[in-house]
Amino acid sequence: MGIEKLNHIFNPKRIAVIGASERKGSIGAKILKNLIGVGFGGGVYPVNTFRQTVQGIPAYPNISKIPRKIDLAIVATPAHTVPQIIEECGEAGVSGVIINSAGFREVGTEGFAFEKRIIEYQKKFNMRIIGPNSYGVLRPGINLFATFAATLALPGNIAFLSQSAALCASALDWALESGVGFSAVVSTGSMLDVDFGDLIDYFGADPKTRSIVLYVESIKNARKFMSAARAFARTKPIVVVKAGRYKETDASTLSHSGSLGGEDSVYDSAFRRAGIVRVSAIVDLFNCAEALAMQSNPAGQNLTIITNAGGPAIMATDRLIERGGKISILSNSTKQSLKKILPSYCNISNPVDIFEEATPDRFRSVLDICLKDENTNGFLLIYSPQAAADPIELAKTISEMANQTKKPILVSFMSEDKRSRDACKILQQNRIPVFNTPEQAVSTFMYMFSYTQNLELLYQTPEALSIESTDSKSLKDILRRSICREEKSLGLKNSLLFLKKYNIPTVRTEIAYSSKEAKSQASKIGYPVVMKLLSPQLPHKLKNEGVILNICSSSDVEVSYDRLLNNFNKLNSDAEFHGIAIQPMLRRNGFELLVGSKKDSQFGSVILFGTGGTNTEFFKDVAIGFPPLNQVLARRLMEHTLIYKHAVTSRLPLNIPLLEKLLVKFSKLIIDFPEIKEIDINPIIVNHNSAVAVDAQIVLDLEQKDLDPSYCDHLVIAPYPSKYISEWSTRDGEKILLRPIKPEDELLFKKLFSSLSAETKRFRFFEIIKELSHEKLTRFCNLDNDREIAIVAELQKKEKTIIGVARLILDTSGNNAEFAVLVSDSWQGKGLGKKLVDSIIRIAKDKAVKSIYSDVIYNNKKMLGLAKKMGFRTEKIDYDTIKIVLAFN
Numbered sequence: 092m093g094i095e096k097l098n099h100i101f102n103p104k105r106i107a108v109i110g111a112s113e114r115k116g117s118i119g120a121k122i123l124k125n126l127i128g129v130g131f132g133g134g135v136y137p138v139n140t141f142r143q144t145v146q147g148i149p150a151y152p153n154i155s156k157i158p159r160k161i162d163l164a165i166v167a168t169p170a171h172t173v174p175q176i177i178e179e180c181g182e183a184g185v186s187g188v189i190i191n192s193a194g195f196r197e198v199g200t201e202g203f204a205f206e207k208r209i210i211e212y213q214k215k216f217n218m219r220i221i222g223p224n225s226y227g228v229l230r231p232g233i234n235l236f237a238t239f240a241a242t243l244a245l246p247g248n249i250a251f252l253s254q255s256a257a258l259c260a261s262a263l264d265w266a267l268e269s270g271v272g273f274s275a276v277v278s279t280g281s282m283l284d285v286d287f288g289d290l291i292d293y294f295g296a297d298p299k300t301r302s303i304v305l306y307v308e309s310i311k312n313a314r315k316f317m318s319a320a321r322a323f324a325r326t327k328p329i330v331v332v333k334a335g336r337y338k339e340t341d342a343s344t345l346s347h348s349g350s351l352g353g354e355d356s357v358y359d360s361a362f363r364r365a366g367i368v369r370v371s372a373i374v375d376l377f378n379c380a381e382a383l384a385m386q387s388n389p390a391g392q393n394l395t396i397i398t399n400a401g402g403p404a405i406m407a408t409d410r411l412i413e414r415g416g417k418i419s420i421l422s423n424s425t426k427q428s429l430k431k432i433l434p435s436y437c438n439i440s441n442p443v444d445i446f447e448e449a450t451p452d453r454f455r456s457v458l459d460i461c462l463k464d465e466n467t468n469g470f471l472l473i474y475s476p477q478a479a480a481d482p483i484e485l486a487k488t489i490s491e492m493a494n495q496t497k498k499p500i501l502v503s504f505m506s507e508d509k510r511s512r513d514a515c516k517i518l519q520q521n522r523i524p525v526f527n528t529p530e531q532a533v534s535t536f537m538y539m540f541s542y543t544q545n546l547e548l549l550y551q552t553p554e555a556l557s558i559e560s561t562d563s564k565s566l567k568d569i570l571r572r573s574i575c576r577e578e579k580s581l582g583l584k585n586s587l588l589f590l591k592k593y594n595i596p597t598v599r600t601e602i603a604y605s606s607k608e609a610k611s612q613a614s615k616i617g618y619p620v621v622m623k624l625l626s627p628q629l630p631h632k633l634k635n636e637g638v639i640l641n642i643c644s645s646s647d648v649e650v651s652y653d654r655l656l657n658n659f660n661k662l663n664s665d666a667e668f669h670g671i672a673i674q675p676m677l678r679r680n681g682f683e684l685l686v687g688s689k690k691d692s693q694f695g696s697v698i699l700f701g702t703g704g705t706n707t708e709f710f711k712d713v714a715i716g717f718p719p720l721n722q723v724l725a726r727r728l729m730e731h732t733l734i735y736k737h738a739v740t741s742r743l744p745l746n747i748p749l750l751e752k753l754l755v756k757f758s759k760l761i762i763d764f765p766e767i768k769e770i771d772i773n774p775i776i777v778n779h780n781s782a783v784a785v786d787a788q789i790v791l792d793l794e795q796k797d798l799d800p801s802y803c804d805h806l807v808i809a810p811y812p813s814k815y816i817s818e819w820s821t822r823d824g825e826k827i828l829l830r831p832i833k834p835e836d837e838l839l840f841k842k843l844f845s846s847l848s849a850e851t852k853r854f855r856f857f858e859i860i861k862e863l864s865h866e867k868l869t870r871f872c873n874l875d876n877d878r879e880i881a882i883v884a885e886l887q888k889k890e891k892t893i894i895g896v897a898r899l900i901l902d903t904s905g906n907n908a909e910f911a912v913l914v915s916d917s918w919q920g921k922g923l924g925k926k927l928v929d930s931i932i933r934i935a936k937d938k939a940v941k942s943i944y945s946d947v948i949y950n951n952k953k954m955l956g957l958a959k960k961m962g963f964r965t966e967k968i969d970y971d972t973i974k975i976v977l978a979f980n
Contacts (some may be wrong), residue, residue, distance in 0.1 A: 094293045094903045096219045097285065100187035101230055101275065101293065103162035104133045106237065107154050107185070109176055110167035110192075111137030111145045118191055119167040120146070121239035122227065129243065130234045134159065154183045163187045165227070165237055170194030173223070174208035181216025189237060190222030195281060197224070206283055213284055221285045226256035226278030229263075232299055238278070247272020248301035249380050250294040252287060254279050254308045255334075262306075262373060270519070271377050274300040288315030292903050295323030301384040304376045305331040310358075313694045313807045317365050318877050324366025325549055325870075328383035328542055331367050332376045333358050357691045360715035361807070364724075366545040368538050378524070378531055379538040385522040386499035388543040391468040393419040394536055395461050396442035396529075399449040400475035403505060404442035407471060407529035414537040418442070419467040428460045447477040451488040454480065458489070462496045469499040469536055473529050476506040482514035490521035501536055503529045550869045553722040555835040556752050559594050563763050566592055570766040574796050580627055583672050586787040590772065593760045595753055596783045598677065602670040606652040610645045612673040619643045619676035623786070624655040625669035628662055641676055648673075677785065681778030682738060682745060685713065686754065687771045688761045690792060695805045696761050700754065702734045703774035719810045720758035721834060725751040746779050753782055765805040768792035809876035815934060819926055825886070827923070829930055832881040832896065834873040839893045840883075841868055848916050854951045855913045877901075882930045884914075884923055894918045897927035899934055899943070906941045912954070924957055935979070942978040949973055 106126060112119035119139075123146055126135045136157050137145035144150055151157050154164060154176075164180045166173055170192050180188055190209075195202040206223075213220050221228065227238025231246040242263040251273055253259045259278045266273070274297065277290055287305060294300045303323070310316050320329055336355045362369045368383070370376050394411055396418070398404040408418055418441045421429075429439040433453075438444040443461065445453050454472070461467065474485060482504065493500050502518055503526045504511050515525040526532040566589055573581060581589075587597040599616060602625070603609035613620045624637035636658045639651045655671055683704030690696050698720065701713035714731035716724060729735045729750060738745040753775075761767065769790035776783055803810055816830045832840070841863065844852075849859050863871070874881060884895035895914040902908065910931045914924045935943050947954050949971050958965070963975040 094289050096186045096217070097289065097293045099162040100189065100219060100221060100228060100285075101235075102233065103187065103235070105136065105159050105161050105163075106131075106133060107136045107138050107151075107157060107161045107164045108167070109138040109154065109164055109180075111139050111150065113142070113145055117167075118239045121241075122165055122167055122191065122237065123148075125236040125238060125240070125243070129236055131236070132234065133162075136161065154179050154185065157183070161185050163189065163237070165189045165191065166222075167191045167239075170198075170202065170205055170223070174205055174212065177209050177212045177218075177220070181212050181218055185216075186218060188218055188220045188222075189225055189228060190220060190280065190283075191225055191227060191239065192222070193224050195223045195283075206281075209283060219285055219289075220283060221277070222280035223283060224256065225280035226253075226259045228278070229273065229276040231273055238276075242267055244276055245270065245272035247274060248299065248384055249273050249377065250275045250277070250290075250297065250300045250303045251306075252277045252279060252290050252294075252303065253306040254282070255306055256280070258306050258373070262377075265373070266377065269377075270516070271381065282311045286311040286315070288312055288319040289903075291316070291319035291323060291329065295319065295327055300327065302328040302330065302380040304380045305329070306373070306376070307331055307333045307358075308335055310693055313361070314809075314877070317361060317807050318809075318875050320365035320367055321549070321875055322878060325546065325866075328380060329365075329367045330370060330376055330380045330383070330538070331362060332370050332373060333362075354691070356713075356715055357694050357697055360697070361694055361717065363545055363548070364717050364808070366542075366549050368542045368545065370534075370538055374531065375534055375538065378526065378535045382499070382501065382524040382535045382539055383542060385519075385524050386501070386539070387497050388546070389468040389499050389536065389540050390543065392416040392537065392540045393466060393468045394471055394533070395419040395421070395464065395467040395469070396471045396473065397454070397457055397461060398442055398444055398473035398475075398529075399447055399454075399477055399480065400473060400505075401438075401442075401444050403473050403475060403503070403529045404444060407473065407503075407533050408442060410530045410533040411537070414534060416533070416537050416540070419464065421461070421464055422466055425460055425464045429457060432456050432460070447475070448479045449477070450479050451481065451484045454485055455488045455492060458492045459495075462492065462498075467498065468540075469501070470496075471501050471503065471529065471532050471536065473503045473532075474505065476508065476511065482506065482511045483517065486514035486517040490518060490523060493521065493523055499536070499539060501526065501532045503527070503532045505529075548723070548727055549873070550866055551723045552837045552865070552869065552872075553724070553834050555833075556722050556755055558752070558756055558759065561592055561594075561759070561763075563592075566764070567766075570764060570791065574766060574791055574793060577793055577796075578627070578791060579793070580791060581789040582669050583623070583625055583787065586770070586789045587784065589760065589764075589770075589789060590784050590787055593756045595756055595760075595772075596781065597787070598674050598783055598785050601673045603652070603673055604670045606649045609652045609671055609673060610648045613642070613648045614645065616673060616675050620648070621672075621674045621676050622648070622651045622655060623672040623674070624659055625672055626659060626662065626666050627669070628666040629659075674785065677776055677783065679776065681776050681781075682734060683774035684734065684750075684777055685771070685773045686757055686775055686784075687769070687773065688757075688767065689769045690805060694807045696765075696767070698728065698754070698758060698761060700728050701732045703772075707773060716754075716758075717808050718758040718761045718806060719808065720755050722751050722755065723834075725754035725758075728754065744779065745777060746782070749780075749782055750777060762803070762806060762810045765803070766792055766795045812876050812880060815880070815882065815930070817930070819884075821921055821923070823921075827894070827926075828885040828887055829882055829926070830885065831876070832872055832874065832883050834869070836883065836893065837865075837868045837872045839885075839891060840872055840896070843893045843896070843913075843915060846915055846917075847913075851913070851916055851919075854948055854954065855911065857946075857948065880934055882927060882934070884918075884927060895923050895927055897931045899931050901938065901940065905938065908935055908938075908940045908943050910935075910943050910945050912945075919953065924953070925961070928957065928961060932977070940979065942976055944974055944976045947973050947975055 108123045110119040111123045137150040139150045164185045231244045518525045601612040619641050622639045685703035687699040698716045702710045712733045716728035771788045772784045819827045879900045881898040883893045886892040897912045900909045958975040963977045966974040
């Protein structure tokens with residue numbers, strides 16, 4: 092269900108308050124008072140079974156008796172009455188509901204039953220519901236205060252979405268005192284229907300909202316959340332504080348990958364992948380949102396501090412280093428210029444201390460010089476109340492100087508007197524963020540830099556990697572047989588087989604079931620060898636004396652076999668013996684790495700990379716990523732580990748291109764097999780020219796037994812839709828590959844655009860665009876395939892050439908979709924346009940879209956003629972635009 096009905100909640104014309112009351116202190120009384128007491132421009136209708144008027148307004152016994160159609164119903168009645176009220180709202184044609192009532196799942200079985208009935212009515216009547224347990228909704232810009240809050244809010248440009256009602260109350264108090272305004276405040280409650288994904292979609296498109304901040308305890312629908320955040324993080328900062336950072340590790344995990352990468356680190360990685368900035372405290376939440384909305388993002392983490400007090404500057408520097416930032420190294424020319432204008436006792440290195448007698452003019456002169464320094468990515472000005480500098484004059488000076496740079500300027504005014512408060516207002520009016528302490532300012536600067544890094548990840552174009560296709564049918568059969576037998580994991584040999592099939596190099600492995608067989612296998616492999624005890628009840632072999640290294644002779648093999656067998660007999664009586672693995676003893680002249688995957692309860696399959704071997708659990712050096720990976724995402728995953736940073740500076744650097752390709756292959760394996768719960772490649776030994784997997788374990792998801800194994804429900808990000816790949820031949824016999832676009836296609840798409848005539852550009856883009864920026868090209872090529880799919884027509888010759896593209900963009904309901912078609916001038920009139928539209932129609936039907944449409948310039952005769960032949964109906968939008976629509980049965 093889409094977000095269009097949310098408009099009835101956030102911009103209602105008529106509101107019914109069900110449970111409206113005159114009883115002092117009741118929720119119904121507070122909500123009604125807030126709605127009628129602040130000048131809401133719409134109609135408000137109290138609903139109370141026992142009263143004819145409430146707070147001087149005519150009341151109605153139930154919603155069906157209200158003579159006007161209601162947009163929003165606010166329910167503040169006991170939980171057991173709510174399901175019937177929701178049914179009545181649906182029958183009355185109400186589109187939006189806020190449930191303030193408590194007493195649902197939190198009270199047990201009875202509460203769950205109430206929720207089940209509410210959801211049934213919500214789906215039946217196609218309503219949108221916020222809550223239960225919601226604190227309400229505030230839209231200060233239109234005087235909508237649909238809440239029982241005692242504190243209201245100032246208008247502003249921040250949308251605050253909170254899972255905690257109590258935090259809403261505290262945040263409103265703090266914001267009012269700090270002068271922070273909101274475009275909206277939404278208490279999500281239990282998120283029975285409307286969740287964070289819906290709200291990000293709505294406020295991402297809201298012109299009154301410049302940034303979105305969230306207080307999150309858990310994510311209900313991770314895939315929808317990630318899709319919405321990725322759609323809007325490029326244009327609106329999304330800032331989150333996540334509660335519940337720590338959770339005890341599940342002792343039942345069978346692999347290293349299962350025990351590493353805890354819940355909070357998965358959230359951390361998810362936020363980063365979606366372009367969201369994560370902060371650690373509520374005050375950071377609003378500081379960061381305001382700063383990102385006011386200032387440009389820093390290109391790096393180099394900060395220049397200008398201060399009239401040394402102590403606060405030292406504290407700011409400490410916080411900067413602690414957060415991974417850097418003090419800018421001022422250039423010699425900057426230092427010489429500062430030396431000329433400052434007294435000899437002033438510090439001309441960073442932090443630049445201009446001493447307590449500094450006047451606004453001295454601040455101006457120093458800032459003027461420092462703004463020109465090329466080593467600086469941002470500025471922090473610290474003002475401690477001293478006699479020489481009037482705060483208001485200083486605020487005016489800073490505001491004037493800020494216009495001379497595109498780099499962010501942050502200010503800390505360490506004073507609470509009236510003139511300082513007035514100075515802060517001047518700075519804020521000029522879009523310069525002000526902080527009470529230097530530490531807050533520094534933290535915000537580093538959060539801003541995190542946003543820069545996240546955006547780089549969204550905009551960076553990956554290199555095209557040649558990944559061989561894999562026939563997965565035989566592997567699927569292995570999994571299905573094992574799951575049907577309810578085996579928890581695959582053996583070592585089958586686990587390595589999966590890697591081998593995906594062209595991930597593996598060590599030669601033979602399995603022996605007797606000492607005689609072991610000696611024979613070891614002789615064939617060649618000494619020295621490694622022997623490993625195999626048992627499903629022994630996932631961590633080394634911990635349990637299940638591995639013997641460096642075996643150099645036949646007699647040693649016999650002794651080692653007996654020793655491993657003896658260790659097996661010490662296990663519990665239910666343990667299963669799956670033989671002894673014999674492998675060559677590899678020279679450890681590289682890095683031992685871990686590559687793995689686990690299924691997170693909310694975010695599905697995640698990929699882990701980090702330090703492997705015997706140090707895995709000691710260092711816990713693991714980074715988390717989400718499939719699908721490409722070359723850029725694989726690189727970023729590695730960069731977040733200590734082993735990568737160590738390798739970069741060591742004499743044995745990692746082969747980064749090799750590892751990027753390996754991780755992309757591994758990602759493909761995870762995408763292809765939802766039956767895999769955990770997979771552990773540990774260690775994989777990597778040096779400057781090779782990588783080889785030495786040990787692997789695949790743990791099975793037995794819950795997949797009765798599910799469709801091809802469904803990608805285990806992924807939080809839609810994978811590449813390879814099912815839409817097809818071939819087509821023109822009438823002249825030219826072979827064309829039709830396939831979904833990839834991020835790697837940016838250069839090919841740019842060449843296509845450059846080849847277009849002015850008329851073709853105007854027909855497609857409604858204007859003549861000379862050149863597409865990298866950001867726009869990324870937007871065209873790097874798609875969320877849950878929301879948008881583009882099919883490119885690729886000419887099958889030595890040099891790849893894109894000669895056409897068709898794009899399908901689904902609306903948030905998934906019911907309708909906009910499409911567009913672009914064909915290179917030299918290929919127009921050859922049937923390619925029709926073929927691309929056919930592809931779009933096939934995809935739309937596959938996604939159960941009800942209709943597709945496109946806006947066409949009135950004199951685009953070719954497109955209008957094609958649309959007529961294909962059965963589209965036409966609607967005139969204005970004097971030069973015609974809408975073509977095709978509805979499906």
